Amino acid sequence: MKFGIVTRNPEAWSSTQVREALNKRSIPYECFTFPRLVARIAYKPYFKVNNTSILDDLDALIIRPIGRGSLEELVFRMDMLYKLERQGFYMINPPTAIEHCVDKYDIVALLEDVNVPVPRTLATESVNEALRAFNELGGDIVVKPIFGSRGQGATRINDIDIADTIFKAITFHHGVIYMQEFVDHGHSDIRAFVIGDQVIASMCRIADGWKTNYSRGARPAPTEISEEFKEIAIKASKAVGCKIAGVDILEGPNGPRIVDVNSQPGWKGLQMVAKVNIADEIVKYVLNEIKK
Numbered sequence: 001m002k003f004g005i006v007t008r009n010p011e012a013w014s015s016t017q018v019r020e021a022l023n024k025r026s027i028p029y030e031c032f033t034f035p036r037l038v039a040r041i042a043y044k045p046y047f048k049v050n051n052t053s054i055l056d057d058l059d060a061l062i063i064r065p066i067g068r069g070s071l072e073e074l075v076f077r078m079d080m081l082y083k084l085e086r087q088g089f090y091m092i093n094p095p096t097a098i099e100h101c102v103d104k105y106d107i108v109a110l111l112e113d114v115n116v117p118v119p120r121t122l123a124t125e126s127v128n129e130a131l132r133a134f135n136e137l138g139g140d141i142v143v144k145p146i147f148g149s150r151g152q153g154a155t156r157i158n159d160i161d162i163a164d165t166i167f168k169a170i171t172f173h174h175g176v177i178y179m180q181e182f183v184d185h186g187h188s189d190i191r192a193f194v195i196g197d198q199v200i201a202s203m204c205r206i207a208d209g210w211k212t213n214y215s216r217g218a219r220p221a222p223t224e225i226s227e228e229f230k231e232i233a234i235k236a237s238k239a240v241g242c243k244i245a246g247v248d249i250l251e252g253p254n255g256p257r258i259v260d261v262n263s264q265p266g267w268k269g270l271q272m273v274a275k276v277n278i279a280d281e282i283v284k285y286v287l288n289e290i291k292k
């Protein structure tokens with residue numbers, strides 16, 4: 001039995017937690033980054049990193065954030081994961097989940113398909129259409145980079161002139177305009193951590209402003225979430241193909257709205273208030289899955 005951990009930094013907090021959970025169970029592991037992977041076609045080993053053949057020597061891969069890169073690099077990384085998956089290799093998360101979750105439009109589109117409540121959202125490459133939609137969405141919107149994370153680049157706009165400037169800047173750089181009605185959540189939201197078909201931990205994130213990302217300084221507070229919220233979070237995780245997911249739930253005036261599903265979530269903030277050791281839960285889950 002041996003695990004692989006794909007991580008840019010084995011010393012990063014969540015990766016360290018995974019390593020410690022494996023150490024506790026005396027399970028050997030190897031950490032590596034995507035750029036070190038070598039793919040072979042029509043001869044073997046199909047995938048090698050250092051002297052390790054992924055398919056022959058490893059039993060599972062835990063994939064931490066896939067990282068930034070050029071389109072070419074990212075597509076190549078995904079292609080390798082899909083090939084591994086076709087060979088029957090176990091990965092958490094599976095490539096489909098990673099692919100869905102980098103794309104904010106895809107996330108809410110898939111959630112809507114299964115009736116998970118999401119904010120009214122409009123995405124377009126047209127500045128004029130986006131400006132027309134500004135009032136449709138109540139004249140108070142959040143514009144987010146489709147491929148963003150950690151709240152970076154997300155902007156709240158309630159002035160149409162500013163919207164015009166921002167939309168033009170986005171399309172000038174060949175970005176897609178992605179805008180959402182502002183959900184009045186009172187500067188806090190819920191992060192539910194889903195493994196398989198269970199919410200294993202959750203927290204309330206309390207911020208000084210409207211962005212409640214832990215990485216931006218929001219404070220974790222313990223919370224027990226309702227069965228309804230648990231069900232929504234699990235359904236959301238499944239809808240995007242995740243086996244493990246960090247689901248962001250905003251409580252607005254019209255009920256819960258899911259804004260984000262993270263396929264490679266960190267859990268440093270959550271662990272402070274969680275009752276279980278999250279890395280242990282992940283390792284236990286993977287061991288159980290590969291036994292099947």
Ligand SMILES: Nc1ncnc2c1ncn2[C@@H]1O[C@H](COP(=O)(O)OP(=O)(O)O)[C@@H](O)[C@H]1O
Nearest residue numbers: 148149150151180181182183210211212259260
């Ligand atoms: N439609 C919205 N209305 C109000 N606040 C929002 C909305 N969408 C996102 N936010 C806030 O911004 C934060 C970051 O947005 P999110 O969609 O989770 O993207 P990411 O975390 O990947 O940057 C959320 O945690 C939430 O606090």
Ligand SMILES: [Mg+2]
Nearest residue numbers: 150151248260
């Ligand atoms: Mg988020």
